[in-house]
Amino acid sequence: MTRLALLGSPVDGALSPVLHRAAYEALDLPWTYHAVECPPQDLPHFLSTLDGTWRGFSLTMPLKQTVVPLLDEVSETVTRIGAANTIVMTPSGRLLGENTDLYGMTQALREADVTTATTVTVLGAGATACTALAAGRELGCEQAVVIARDTGKASFLLGPAAERIGIEISIKSWTAAGQHLAADLVISALPPRAADALAPLWTRGAGTLMDVAYRPWPSRFAHVAQEAGRRVVGGLPMLVHQAARQVVLQTGHSPAPVTQMMLAGRREAHWFK
Structure with missing residues (x-):
């Protein structure tokens, strides 16, 4: 066996x-x-x-x-x-x-015709956020914003972690999220429903949202993003x-x-x- x-x-x-x-x-x-x-x-x-x-x-x-x-x-x-x-x-x-998370993320984005990103915003500061930052780097982004619910716990992303990934990282608080949803690519690396509270902050515009959660789908966060004109890529x-x-x-x-x-x-x- x-x-x-x-x-x-x-x-x-x-x-x-x-x-x-x-x-x-x-x-x-x-x-x-x-x-x-x-x-x-x-x-x-x-x-x-x-x-x-x-x-x-x-x-x-x-x-x-x-x-x-x-x-x-x-x-x-x-x-x-x-x-x-x-x-x-x-x-x-x-x-x-x-x-293989990095391969999965970049492959899903490329299937959705997302092949470049100059600006990237990542929601969350765990292991999946590290993958999201690496994916952003592979798409050409050199500077990214991380929105963290606990900025203290996100500090590990700075210094050696950022150097290994090859990207400059700026950590912002949860209350600043609305200022950074206009990025070329927004990746929610949060658990299911955790980003839904930010849904009202979407404004009309272009760009792409990738929400790594896949159940329930679509999330409220993803649904409102699509209504606001964003291309949406789900976690599945x-x-x-x-x-x-x-x-x-x-x-x-x-x-x-x-x-x-x-x-x-x-x-x-x-x-x-």
Whole structure:
């Protein structure tokens, strides 16, 4: 038996098992994939008890940063962002860390014809915000604004983190959000519904909103942005593309069956828009 799993806390209702199982079915792989509740304090012990039946893991919050020092080897992307969402376990038991969130985010944006961005505003200051900043840099942005509900907790984005990503970062308080929604690209890296309170702050204009939340969809924040003239990119395409990249890394099969994964995700999340 070959096993894979999603690790995090909480993982109830996570869509990753649906996406990976759809991929394994399309690839005719008799593998299993489950969601495993794993708070940060349990992660070191869990990883130390793995046997040869395991092939890899997906990681969700709050483990993406916690896992990095526990891995045997990490990619350049993990080093740059400071977070890993993927583990590939080798036959010898080595744990290799990768970040496919960046690939998923940039791929979803490019599918929506977002290929450049001079100005970027990121809502949130966690691991996904780091990915959003890296995505902004890949689209050509050199200076970005981070809107944080707690500016003190966002301070880790300054200094070495900003240098690794290669972008100049300005941290602003939640009350300043309305002044920065006119950016070429706004990325909400917040949990579901967390950005909805900012919806009344949208003004008429162009640009793009990417809301990484995918359920419920559309969020109020995304709906009002679209009504105000913004192109809106939801979180489901990002989730599917990052999972597809995980499938390639963990199974060795390329390309991943993205179409089947997207259909399964849409059905499960009732994502019809």
